[in-house]
Amino acid sequence: MVAREDVIELAKRRGFFFGANGAYGGVAGFYTYGPNGAAVKDNLESAWRDRFTVRQGNMEIEAPTIMPEAVFEASGHLDGFDDMLVECPECGESHRADHLVEDDTDIEEAESIPIPEVEELIREHDLRCPACEAPLSDEPVEEFNLMFETSIGPGTGQTGYMRPETAQGIFVEFPRLKEYARNRLPFGVTQIGPAYRNEISPRKGIIRVREFTQAELETFIDPEADEPPLHEVADVEVRLYPATEQAADDGEAYTTTVGEAVEEGVVGSAWVGYYLGVAQEWYERIGVDTDRFRFRQHLPGELAHYAADCWDAESQVGAAGTAAGSSDGGEPRDEGDWIEITGFAYRSDYDLSKHAEGSGESFTVFKQYDEPETVERATVDPDMATLGPEFGGDAGAVADALRTLAERDPDAFDAGEVEVEVDGETHAVDAEVANFSVEEVTENGEHVTPHVVEPSFGVDRIVYTVIDHAYRTDEVDGEERTYLALDPEMAATDAAVFPLVSNDERLLDLADDVTADLRAAGLSVEYDDSGSIGRRYRRQDEVGTPFCVTVDRDGIEGDGPHTVTVRERDSARQVRVPVADVGAEIAALLDPEDDRAFEALAASYGEIETGVRTG
């Protein structure tokens, strides 16, 4: 059984993660990663960085976690949050108070009305719960703000917010980042770091928290020109659960390839399809069980304010029963919970356009044409020496209006006098003064607002998934054991070193040497001489350490070079390896690029017949 409580119990007991600030009673939604969890999370982030930053040729940045209010005004996060909710005293259902007011009165834009007045309006109009008709007159209207607010600087200072996603830190720096990309599309910027959402009700341990880690990639593309290298992942098999299947009574997820899904339009954006393929392979690499994994398309009503199309990677966790191949695999597996672990969104130019508007800065890339284009353009060069005295403070606005008019309606300047409107007032300007002319202009290119394709990974939920999917129980020599079949790349500890018995100085000394050697080789090593050898193996099995090195007398009493045994976690098989080689051999076993298996090690050094069986 891999019930969630089993995973959480193991996580607490073995230092993966636990509720933070327990000494003070704790606060919901905040977790501390213990030594093993922090190491797994770090490994996961490294694997992500390797795949989505380094191998994709992207740039990684690190932006502040607190940003000023204006950023979130522009991004739309501020509006999206300030929902006024009123809860029905009878049925407990929450409703948007501003919407209720709008529905039953002539008022529009009730969102901008202060809360006390909204409460007053509810009383005046005797508004009732849409679900059960109970009166809402005496119910408080509450504001839900999912962003953590803080103040920057002393006194009243400036309002700031903890970022609700790392993405905004990338978007707001676009004008500079595009310089680092040498003004060429497409390019990608990544960021791994914490994000904050003041969740109303944090739940399910580490799955729904208020401070969490995101790993996001923002790909900036020219929507007209840039195509993803889809061929790289066209044959990757993915399990898709499109909106149409979710809506159908007998709909279900099905397996196809990325190439076909894009070809058939099931995945609307080739870029999104491309990242589904890249991500699929990455999930497999880090040990997500593909039988408990799918890509689910957002239903139309589910789409975020910025998203044109969106797919979630979902994993199934908390499912009872163990993975295929284990001893008790015959039992039917209970349904677990499907949790979102990554969102793949085509954000179009929403974010960059919004920040351009909000900041007044340019969030575009200049795209040079292959050949310069010559076009005729109507322009004006108003004589300000005349306009100034004539229109006073409005002169600048009049000049702007003339420029706009020249672009829109050049023919207007054929007459001797043109009329422009400024602040509802019509002004007449002599065509001469406007200095109208049609010029030949050479266009070398155009300013393009890039579109954004965003895979956004929830690191904590992936850590949880990796642990949940690695959780196994079996029997070793007739004794039950619990272990984590973590991919070696994810495991907190690379190897453990044990002297077989602790009453022989020679074994203790050699074990110390081997430990030092392995650590010098860059491995994360645990040394343990406490208790029986079996107990020590189980300790390491339970946290997922892939290899145990045991120093025994047989290894030091022969004629040849000293040897030690190397034990593989899942099978408990052992190979005797010379001390001089053990560091390099284990490093090779751990290297994700080196597909040398334990099998190969057994072939080259000879397996020890231990009589120990797992299963």
Place this chain on the structure above:
RNA sequence: GCGCCGUUGGUCCAGUGGUAGGACAUUAGCUUCCCAAGCUAAUAGCCCGGGUUCGAUUCCCGGACGGCGCACCA
């Protein structure tokens, strides 16, 4: 935020109006040449606040935290 249920060593549990017991784990020692063995000993706990009471871990109220359901999840 609402409703129901819960909270006892590190973990999982038992129990009591007179401040607690087990299992596992941990530590030290003995033993031990390969898979949670054994022996000895040690460390360690009643979520917080208020009330009732001579006395509360136990009963009552409130809070925090956790689980489930509702709502929320841009």
